[in-house]
Amino acid sequence: MRAAIIGGTGYSAVELIRLLQHHPYVELETVISHSTAGSEMDSIYPHLTNIIDRPLTALNIDSLSEEVDVIFFATPSGVSKEILPKFLENGLTCIDLSGDFRLKSQTVYEKWYKKSAAEQKHLDSAVYGLSEIYQTAIKEAKLIANPGCYPTATLLALIPVLQHNLIDCDSIIVDAKSGVSGAGRGLSLGSHYSEVNENLKAYKLGKHQHIPEIEQILNQQSGKTSPITFTTHLVPMTRGIMATIYASLNTPVKTGDIIDLYQDYYQDHPFIRICKEGIIPTTKEVYGSNYCDIGVLADERTGRLTIVSVIDNLVKGASGQAIQNLNIMNGWDVQTGLEYIPLYP
Amino acid sequence: MRAAIIGGTGYSAVELIRLLQHHPYVELETVISHSTAGSEMDSIYPHLTNIIDRPLTALNIDSLSEEVDVIFFATPSGVSKEILPKFLENGLTCIDLSGDFRLKSQTVYEKWYKKSAAEQKHLDSAVYGLSEIYQTAIKEAKLIANPGCYPTATLLALIPVLQHNLIDCDSIIVDAKSGVSGAGRGLSLGSHYSEVNENLKAYKLGKHQHIPEIEQILNQQSGKTSPITFTTHLVPMTRGIMATIYASLNTPVKTGDIIDLYQDYYQDHPFIRICKEGIIPTTKEVYGSNYCDIGVLADERTGRLTIVSVIDNLVKGASGQAIQNLNIMNGWDVQTGLEYIPLYP
Amino acid sequence: MRAAIIGGTGYSAVELIRLLQHHPYVELETVISHSTAGSEMDSIYPHLTNIIDRPLTALNIDSLSEEVDVIFFATPSGVSKEILPKFLENGLTCIDLSGDFRLKSQTVYEKWYKKSAAEQKHLDSAVYGLSEIYQTAIKEAKLIANPGCYPTATLLALIPVLQHNLIDCDSIIVDAKSGVSGAGRGLSLGSHYSEVNENLKAYKLGKHQHIPEIEQILNQQSGKTSPITFTTHLVPMTRGIMATIYASLNTPVKTGDIIDLYQDYYQDHPFIRICKEGIIPTTKEVYGSNYCDIGVLADERTGRLTIVSVIDNLVKGASGQAIQNLNIMNGWDVQTGLEYIPLYP
Amino acid sequence: MRAAIIGGTGYSAVELIRLLQHHPYVELETVISHSTAGSEMDSIYPHLTNIIDRPLTALNIDSLSEEVDVIFFATPSGVSKEILPKFLENGLTCIDLSGDFRLKSQTVYEKWYKKSAAEQKHLDSAVYGLSEIYQTAIKEAKLIANPGCYPTATLLALIPVLQHNLIDCDSIIVDAKSGVSGAGRGLSLGSHYSEVNENLKAYKLGKHQHIPEIEQILNQQSGKTSPITFTTHLVPMTRGIMATIYASLNTPVKTGDIIDLYQDYYQDHPFIRICKEGIIPTTKEVYGSNYCDIGVLADERTGRLTIVSVIDNLVKGASGQAIQNLNIMNGWDVQTGLEYIPLYP
Incomplete structure (x- = not known):
């Protein structure tokens, strides 16, 4: 399965990169960043030197829709509601780590986020990705609203x-x-x-x-x-x-x-x-x-x-749970790519 | 006014030393430590080098009662209840930073501290030193049970x-x-x-x-x-x-x-x-x-x-409030020796 | 002695405020800030609430020269070289915590700071305020280049x-x-x-x-x-x-x-x-x-x-040494206002 | 390949456990601890709950020599020099993370460690496990003196x-x-x-x-x-x-x-x-x-x-390099089991 990350310079994105690197069934094809497109990943995150040797790229919805099967949105609130629906239309699976699709009510979203909400039909179809609780719905979902930390x-x-x-x-x-x-x-x-x-x-x-x-x-x-x-x-x-x-x-x-x-x-x-x-x-x-x-x-x-x-x-509270949801959606063992032992001390 | 600290190597004691150093009406005569008597203060706390140039001393209740007017007990729970009453008998003012005299009920003390309690008459006479709330009683007290942090x-x-x-x-x-x-x-x-x-x-x-x-x-x-x-x-x-x-x-x-x-x-x-x-x-x-x-x-x-x-x-939660109580007991301005501006950043 | 601080929202300034507050011979008259003039000090630094109840003010060289005797410049490099000379002309004592007057050679300043240097005559007259080493010169100085940390x-x-x-x-x-x-x-x-x-x-x-x-x-x-x-x-x-x-x-x-x-x-x-x-x-x-x-x-x-x-x-490496230099310049005991015991732990 | 760790409650041991858990060719059979034998691993390190569900065991050289092929010594200095030679005699591979076999001269060891040294023949045969530098010798070694951090x-x-x-x-x-x-x-x-x-x-x-x-x-x-x-x-x-x-x-x-x-x-x-x-x-x-x-x-x-x-x-400076050496000794890819991406932030 081919994946992309949008919002590639934030901490959730860099944690997704770490976790996906050893996922046996997912290939990270591209990392999209609006603000730093063209930069090498390791110039922004030196710890990725010799690990991720690729530049960040700008967003092109159509070509990206050809290249990958699933997109992780690691964007600030207010971004995915604008662009994610187009990927849905193009048939891609979308996992949104922001808050844009978590609340079912537009009114409630607008009250607490002080921003205009996503379209109601997408709020309706989004599945809240609390993996252990909603796994049945997650299996069938095309749009996962990944829970907040x-x-x-x-x-x-x-x-x-x-x-x-x-x-x-x-x-x-x-x-x-x-x-x-x-x-x-x-x-x-x-x-x-x-x-x-x-x-x-x-x-x-x-x-x-x-x-x-x-x-x-x-x-x-x-x-x-x-x-x-x-x-x-x-x-x-x-x-x-x-x-x-x-x-x-x-x-x-x-x-x-x-x-x-x-x-x-x-x-x-x-x-x-x-x-x-x-x-x-x-x-x-x-x-x-x-x-x-x-x-x-x-x-x-x-x-x-x-x-x-x-x-x-950053793991269960964001990127790890996002991958856990991808595992569930694909019928893979829920621990696939996530068998990390806690780092101690 | 001449003061002593018993329990001189703990953090509350060292904070009392810091605060008393510039108190205009109190002279710190001696610092008592059971475990390190004879050691120079600065060998235990190098930050006090050239500031407190004196050895820690062992406890001698009678001679200490002659030397000082007030004693701060910065001892672990279970210690002051044994020795503080003798200083009271000798007419000294006692400020206890431990929990030994805070609870009015022996039963409650023994339940929560898993130790035998102080004598009831001392529990009765001890004044709880929450400075802003009990200042009237503090003024008249000979034994202050300084509150926990x-x-x-x-x-x-x-x-x-x-x-x-x-x-x-x-x-x-x-x-x-x-x-x-x-x-x-x-x-x-x-x-x-x-x-x-x-x-x-x-x-x-x-x-x-x-x-x-x-x-x-x-x-x-x-x-x-x-x-x-x-x-x-x-x-x-x-x-x-x-x-x-x-x-x-x-x-x-x-x-x-x-x-x-x-x-x-x-x-x-x-x-x-x-x-x-x-x-x-x-x-x-x-x-x-x-x-x-x-x-x-x-x-x-x-x-x-x-x-x-x-x-x-360590200040309002321990040593600072202890000095604040001493100020109240003596009718001094409550801020005497405590005018420290918070250290920021 | 009346003092002002220019550059009032940086850490050196706030440390000067802490140290000057209890200095017996210095009255801090005003704190100047370009960026936040008009704000209350405690809205920027809440730890100063009820301690410094005054607004930050904008710079007016002439009126400030009337109000105070000494000015501490806690400004980024490149600022004091522009405004400090006018206060010198007005007869004030200037203590500059930035690097603008430390180097005697304009060429060297410009090479390392990548900025144009102060006038040579001021570089010549500035005294390097390493208190213990240059106290004789400091006593006579009108412009102190306070050393870097x-x-x-x-x-x-x-x-x-x-x-x-x-x-x-x-x-x-x-x-x-x-x-x-x-x-x-x-x-x-x-x-x-x-x-x-x-x-x-x-x-x-x-x-x-x-x-x-x-x-x-x-x-x-x-x-x-x-x-x-x-x-x-x-x-x-x-x-x-x-x-x-x-x-x-x-x-x-x-x-x-x-x-x-x-x-x-x-x-x-x-x-x-x-x-x-x-x-x-x-x-x-x-x-x-x-x-x-x-x-x-x-x-x-x-x-x-x-x-x-x-x-x-922030103390010996900046604001403390600045006050130490002021003490030397005025013939006060070098420790005046600086008798702080280190905070430990 | 079956492995044991001796010195199982220290940080190097717990890091070995983390790294070996996903090593494809090594099975961690037992973790030995003198001081806590009989305790469950997760009572000492709760982060290992449901991951390492086994008790720590006491050392029995003969039975352990039967059970495993390689032993990691994560012991304080002075311990492995006593027990490691017996495992060598029993034909096991030994990787010592302590300093006991690093120095070739007994005199130098005794001067700096203030302890008696290991036997000279073992000091002579030990290979210094600086992986990138001594890989040729490491390949042939039975006793690796794993370098200090x-x-x-x-x-x-x-x-x-x-x-x-x-x-x-x-x-x-x-x-x-x-x-x-x-x-x-x-x-x-x-x-x-x-x-x-x-x-x-x-x-x-x-x-x-x-x-x-x-x-x-x-x-x-x-x-x-x-x-x-x-x-x-x-x-x-x-x-x-x-x-x-x-x-x-x-x-x-x-x-x-x-x-x-x-x-x-x-x-x-x-x-x-x-x-x-x-x-x-x-x-x-x-x-x-x-x-x-x-x-x-x-x-x-x-x-x-x-x-x-x-x-x-704890990784390249101790447990990671120990596993790297094991990889080299066995002709496995040097990165086997060590492909961890740095955790950032």
Whole structure:
């Protein structure tokens, strides 16, 4: 299968390149970049020297449609909604890592993204690529809306207890923390080393565009309309997301029973690892890998459940899950090309 | 006023030394260390070379009682409860930075600390040194139980809205994050550089000994008995604590009105700074200083209040507040010796 | 004495503000910023909230000349050479933290800075503000060219052995390492968190503009013309410079004897601390302070001397030394306003 | 081929596990640990959960000799010299990552390691496993002394110009910098997070045990006996080594010509990447990979050559090179199992 990446100088793109390099069934044909077309890849990313010896190219929709079978969009929000539909028309498979096709409602998109939305028919046909949950739909999809990094960590942690009706949907609070690579390679004071190092910052309180994405799925799973409280923090590290999630238990349950429930729920899903009782995962345990590790505590004192979920934001939170979805779409083993052991230390 | 520090090689002690050095009314007479008595201070902390040129000394309660007027205990839990009472009997003022005298109930101490408690009469007479809240009692105290770092950040953020009955006491969730210096200078895998760097970890879920400390004060303020959910995280940075606090609002309130309330509440307290609407504080803003910065958001969508509170764990969360309490006890300006501007960047 | 800072949003400026705040003889009257005039200081630097409550102002040379006695130029290279001379004409004292007046030769400036140089008469009258070495000239100066951060660490380490003719001037190699704050607050990929964190980089090999600055002083001290090899590295930390310096010994000398020599040389200079034999300083030992710590090893095996010198690049390497020079110019104790103990940890 | 690792809880061992997991020709049969035998691997390294589901075992030389064909010794110095010879006698292939068999002279070993040396006959038969340089001898070896991390970075950088007689052997100065993982997982104040973070430290000046290792090879290559100056620094990052190397050029040469020389020299060696003129490598470019990237500058002003060499200390500096050597010994493609693209960012 021949693939292309559009948006080739961002961190998600460079992570796609790393992961696709050893994928046995995919050949990366071309990397498209609007801003740096013509440059050699290794002049922009020296770590790719002697590995990817090819120039970045400009976008030509028609010729690209001839050359490849699948396109990964690693573009900022607002870009793929303009160009992706043309590739769909040309019969290509599209996996969009941006937020353009994740929300089903144009109104909601426009409210949270402050941009005009994609066409409704494409929002309708897009399949939300949370691999472990929507694999049946993913198999049939032509357009995958690859989930955001925070929603991936949050939803994989919440859906099992929500489906089992163990928690009160109206009580969900997500305190999420991310490494700085989630903010991308674009320059800003908020990613400037001396401002971020030895600093911890909460940002976009009540305004993060991942809020409606999480709520859309939670509401679909629970059948209710419950707003969540969701806070994001920037942690002085490059990779990793942790979601610490709080919810009231509907009835008293023991931690061990909840762990059993998660293990059952995810037993056929090799990328989800459930921690034993008393163990809470750390972000470094999944560094550079496609794993999502989940630990839980049901606290008798408070009647609340605490769930801690960790991923590598660039792998399971972006490029790894995109490839996982491609594997599912093609009927390949879900781990194909993704058997990376976490880098430790 | 002549002072001594017991527990002289820990980070709280070395921070006390830094802050006392320029205090106009306090002379640091001696630094006591059990484990390193006889060593020169600068052989243990080279940054003190030519500044503190004196050896650490062993503890002799009687002679020390002659030499000084006030003692700071920067000892691990379980130490001050043994030796502090003798200094009280000898008429000295004692400021204990450990947790030994913070909890009023021996049973609660023994449950959470897994150690035998101090004598009840000392627990009864100890004044909880949360400077801005208990200044009247602090003025009269002979024994100050200096608050823990997490409780300081949490309580200063919660008490104003609790006193005004704005939030539901049963809904309080505290998601706290700390730099690694809070774990002290003792060696452990959990403070080993390669394990901590590029890593984020939640720890002691539901078991942290600061939980009963926070609840004791909250319950006293609210008149109710409400367990809180409290989670601590270790962040790859040296200094800084952030408490992100969630609670349900009893009635809809605007963010601006809550900010006004905080500003009124803390108007005579120079170390508390309330952020303007839309601004949330970062830990680096208080680095090396005694400030506690607080930002709030009342979210209409969810009916919840989010409060973000930041301190330097070694200053306002330990040694700075200890000196602030000494200032209050002596009727000195509360900022005496503490006028440090945060180090930025 | 009334002071102003021009270039008020950079890290050197904000460090000047921190240090001047408690200086007993200096009143900071105004902070000038071209780019952000009219903004409140705390909107740009929230850590200054309630400390510096004043707006940044635009530059008006004539009115400013009335208002203040001394001006600190914390501007990028190429700015002070245009405006500083007018303040000199108006009789003000000028301390320039940029490189515009450090090099005596216009040709050399233009070669290394790729900009047109200041007028020769001002280059002639400027005094190089390496406080410990040129205090006699500094006392009489009206225009101080405050040294660069790397030259400060390097020259303080080399001058004692050079003056005693212990090393071969033609053999000097300086391997220098700096924290990222030295690159300032301006955005660049080289200061982008995810590019700098977990990374070590050598930069500007053979081209750094501090090379001629160091050579000018070394040649003046030795009476010879010797090019040095000088390499700079960017270390993933915010503050701190270390210069590891190598030179061939003219004759075999013992490490202890060289330490004695340094101690004699700097005995009246409280900011220079010489390490005992076997001790090599670390950058954290001087964090936030005006100290320069120096350690040496004379290696019998190789006949070479290794000198390690550390400073805080923003204090002794910039703003601290600027204030030290102001103290010298005014006959105040050299430590006035600079008695900060290093922040540790 | 069946393999075992002895010393299974250190960072080199865990990196061997990561790299061997996908090696097509090697099966990791067992991991031996003296201190933690009986523990599950994932209780010590949670990132290996569901990947390595086996307990660590105690050492039994005879049964282990039956079970496996090759043993990797990831033990502290002083251990393999005791036990490795018995495996040799039993006919196994041994790859020692410690320093026990690197030095040919017992006297030199004992001087620098302060321990008794291995038997001379084993020192004589051991082949120094610097893969690119000694591949002929490696092919025939039964005992590989895998090079140290600093020597790997240093020697790969120096040997091409030394063999071409371009530099003066007596002028070599190596200023080396390492991430903290090089110090291993053993607890020490020198690896304690709050002491290392925001700190840069030079250590073991003139005393590092890698000095004689480097000199032994350099002298063998040059035919001369020249002591080098070698300084190691600890950088606040987990992985990565940079060696900045200085030497006097015997005759003036252009940078471009030296780059050509390196490219010729290493043209058949895929793990060595030579930077284009004007480019100097950073440690992050090789993160998690077996590459060694080299950049050079011949400085006309000074007549000196500066060479910058970077590796990942745990891969090319330890476990990756060990596997590379195993590949060479078995006639497999040298990249087998090592095709990891650097993790960036």
